[in-house]
Amino acid sequence: MIKKEKAEKLYFDALKGRAEVYNFIGRNKEALADTNYLFTLTKIKNIKRQEADVLMLMANIYGSLGQFKEMQKIIEHARTIYRMIKYKPGEASALITLGFLYEQFRNYQKAIAYCKFSLNILKKTDNKIEMANAYNNLGSIYNSLRNFKEALLFYKKALKLRRKTHDKRGESESLNNIAFVMEDLYNYKKALHYYKCSLKIRKEIGYKNGEAITLLNLGHLYKILGDYKKAAKYQQESARLFKEIGNIRSLATILNNLGQLYHLSGSSEKAIGYLEKSLTIRRKLKDISGTVYNFKNLGYCYIDLMKLSRAKKYLKQALNRANILRMRSVIPEILLGLVEIDLYQNYLECALEKINKTLEIANQISSKKDKGSALCALGRLYSIKNEREKAQRYFLNAIDILKKINEPFILAKVYYYYAENLIRNCNRAEGIIYLKKARKIFKKAGTEVWLSRVNELMTKLPKAQ
Numbered sequence: 001m002i003k004k005e006k007a008e009k010l011y012f013d014a015l016k017g018r019a020e021v022y023n024f025i026g027r028n029k030e031a032l033a034d035t036n037y038l039f040t041l042t043k044i045k046n047i048k049r050q051e052a053d054v055l056m057l058m059a060n061i062y063g064s065l066g067q068f069k070e071m072q073k074i075i076e077h078a079r080t081i082y083r084m085i086k087y088k089p090g091e092a093s094a095l096i097t098l099g100f101l102y103e104q105f106r107n108y109q110k111a112i113a114y115c116k117f118s119l120n121i122l123k124k125t126d127n128k129i130e131m132a133n134a135y136n137n138l139g140s141i142y143n144s145l146r147n148f149k150e151a152l153l154f155y156k157k158a159l160k161l162r163r164k165t166h167d168k169r170g171e172s173e174s175l176n177n178i179a180f181v182m183e184d185l186y187n188y189k190k191a192l193h194y195y196k197c198s199l200k201i202r203k204e205i206g207y208k209n210g211e212a213i214t215l216l217n218l219g220h221l222y223k224i225l226g227d228y229k230k231a232a233k234y235q236q237e238s239a240r241l242f243k244e245i246g247n248i249r250s251l252a253t254i255l256n257n258l259g260q261l262y263h264l265s266g267s268s269e270k271a272i273g274y275l276e277k278s279l280t281i282r283r284k285l286k287d288i289s290g291t292v293y294n295f296k297n298l299g300y301c302y303i304d305l306m307k308l309s310r311a312k313k314y315l316k317q318a319l320n321r322a323n324i325l326r327m328r329s330v331i332p333e334i335l336l337g338l339v340e341i342d343l344y345q346n347y348l349e350c351a352l353e354k355i356n357k358t359l360e361i362a363n364q365i366s367s368k369k370d371k372g373s374a375l376c377a378l379g380r381l382y383s384i385k386n387e388r389e390k391a392q393r394y395f396l397n398a399i400d401i402l403k404k405i406n407e408p409f410i411l412a413k414v415y416y417y418y419a420e421n422l423i424r425n426c427n428r429a430e431g432i433i434y435l436k437k438a439r440k441i442f443k444k445a446g447t448e449v450w451l452s453r454v455n456e457l458m459t460k461l462p463k464a465q
Contacts, residue, residue, distance in 0.1 A: 012038065012050065016057065023061045024169075026208035026245025031061045052081035052090055059097060064209055066249025066285070068104050075101065092121040093130055099137045103144060106289070106325060111141045132161035132170055136177065143181055146329070146365050151181050169210065172201035176214050183221055186368070186405040191221055212241035216254060223261060226408035226445040232261050252281035252290060260297050264409070266449030268301040275301065292321045292330060299337050304449065308341050315341075332358045332370035339377050343384065351381055369410060372401040376414045383421040391421050412441035416454060428461060 015034055022031035035058040042051035055078035062071040075097050082090035099114035115138045122131045139154035159174035179194030195218050202211040219234035239254040259274035275298050282290040299315035302308070315337045322331050335358045342351035355377045362370035379394035395418040402411040415438035422431035435454055442450040 008045075012041065016054065019057060019061075023057070023064055024208075025206055026064075026241070026247075028061055028065055028246050032058070035061060048081050048085050049087060049090070052078045052085075052087070055081070056090070056093060056097070063097075063100075064245075064247060066247055068101055069286075072098070072101050088121050089125055089127055089130065092118040092125075092127070092134075095121070096130060096134050096137055099134070099141070103137065103141050106144075106327075108141055108145055112138065115141070128161050128165050129167060129170070132158045132165070132167065132174075135161070136170070136174060139177060139181075143177070143184070146184070148181050148185055152178065155181065168201055168205050169207055172198045172205070172207065172210055172214075175201070176210070176217065180217065183217075183224070186407075188221060188225060188406055192218075195221065208241055208245050209247060212238045212245070212247070212250065215241070216250070216257070219257060223257075223264070224407065224409075226412075226441055228261055228265050228445050228447070232258065235261065248281055249285055249287065249290075252278045252285070252287065255281070256290070256293050256297065259294075259301075263297060263301050263304065264445070265447055266452075268304045271301050272298065288321060289325050289327060292318050292325070292327055292334075295321070296330065296334050296337065299334075303337065303340050303344075308344060312338065312341050328361060328365055329367070332361050332367060332374065335361075336370075336373055336377060343377075343380060346384070348381055348385065351377070355381065368401050368405045369407050372398045372405075372407065372414070373410055375401070376410075376417060379414075379421065380417050383417075383424065388421075388425050392418075395421060408441050409445055409447070412438045412445075412450070415441075416450065416457075420457060423457070423461060432458075432461070 015038055019031045019034035019038070022028070022034065035054055038054045039051065039058065042048075042054055055074050059071045059074040059078065062068075062074065075094055079091060079094035079098070082088075082094060095114045095118035099111045099118065102108070102111035102114060115134050119131065119134045122134060135154045136158040139151045139158060142148075142154060143151035155174055155177045159171065159178065162170035162174055175194045175198035179191045179198065182188075182191035182194060195214055199211065199214045199218070201207075202214055215234045215238035219231045219238060222228075222231035222234060235254055235257050239251060239258070242248075242251040242254060255274045255278035259271040259278060262268075262271035262274060275294050279291060279294040279298075281287075282294060295314045295318035299311045299313075299318060302311035302314065315334055319331065319334045319338070321327075322334060335354045339351045339354045339358070342348070342354065355374050358370060358374040358377075362368075362374055375394045375398035379391045379398060382388075382391035382394065395414060398414045399411065399418065402414060415434045419431045419434035419438065422428075422434065435458060439451065439454045442454060
């Protein structure tokens with residue numbers, strides 16, 4: 001006959017295990033119901049270690065739902081208990097999670113400090129699973145800081161430990177994260193390989209939230225590669241999974257991405273619908289950094305619709321928030337949207353000031369994509385001013401940079417604007433060559449707006465003499 005204490009422990013472990021499985025497969029409401037019941041039980045029994053363990057699980061569930069403020073409160077509570085009972089492994093686990101949270105809040109120095117503090121504890125206990133988690137979080141923080149060398153170093157340390165401990169979920173996370181860095185380094189072939197390896201594992205083990213994240217990332221990669229049909233397919237599949245598991249924060253990201261895709265494909269009105277849905281969710285969640293991307297993309301949509309005052313309003317809102325939150329990686333694209341408006345309105349000095357600021361930030365954050373886009377804007381500006389040699393130099397510099405990093409859509413736009421400049425300067429033959437290059441990329445991407453611009457320019461070409 002099983003003793004009462006042993007029976008209670010078995011019941012507790014079974015219920016906790018069920019909550020973990022529910023969270024893993026995306027049934028977050030059931031997972032929360034189980035953890036809330038377990039928390040009540042531990043409070044009644046006054047078993048502090050189990051109480052803190054339940055709080056850690058509860059915090060992870062809120063993290064899966066993207067509710068980071070609630071997650072932080074619970075983790076702090078768990079850490080207090082672990083410290084009170086002097087349980088070091090639990091404290092280290094709480095510190096790792098706090099490191100993750102401070103990264104979400106963009107307090108990177110604090111995030112690094114928590115992760116390194118946790119590693120000091122873990123090395124003494126030789127807890128390889130939690131050490132891998134700490135290395136993974138450090139990789140993520142350094143990636144956010146655009147220190148890709150350090151990011152890869154820590155991600156690979158995490159991957160090695162996770163393979164040693166047969167942690168399939170962790171392995172899939174490390175592969176996904178290494179792919180993310182490869183994408184930032186413009187090594188798209190390797191990025192695709194690592195994403196597909198991650199997706200395969202996540203499907204095999206039934207990790208729905210992870211599967212949705214990797215699908216989202218694949219959609220983003222195919223967008224960069226100019227294959228918008230594939231990009232939309234992956235994003236829509238990701239949206240279905242996030243909706244199914246109740247991850248509203250990530251669903252808002254997908255809606256924003258789909259809005260951007262429809263805008264690039266030439267359906268600005270449809271894009272605005274998706275972007276406004278995303279913005280509504282993010283406002284409810286008080287996700288200020290997320291709204292920056294919504295405002296930026298809405299600004300670009302209204303530029304295409306030639307509603308320039310509304311476009312400027314959204315882009316300025318995006319810029320103000322990005323500056324406050326120190327979101328430097330997104331600022332160049334916002335500034336270039338405002339440059340677009342200045343060029344339309346012939347405010348060339350204002351445009352030049354913003355382009356120079358964009359180049360300054362692009363160089364600081366080592367963004368070749370933004371540098372190429374800014375040089376293209378300079379080419380357009382000097383083309384408008386009829387300074388032909390300067391315009392040509394900037395266009396060719398932009399083309400050279402963008403060809404090296406494999407940014408097809410942005411490259412196609414530079415081809416278009418350079419062709420426009422060549423035709424304006426009576427170099428019809430070379431202009432046609434670059435228009436054909438642009439058309440080939442736009443056709444593959446399915447961007448109707450840009451295809452129509454190319455065709456319109458083709459019809460306006462002067463007859464060959």
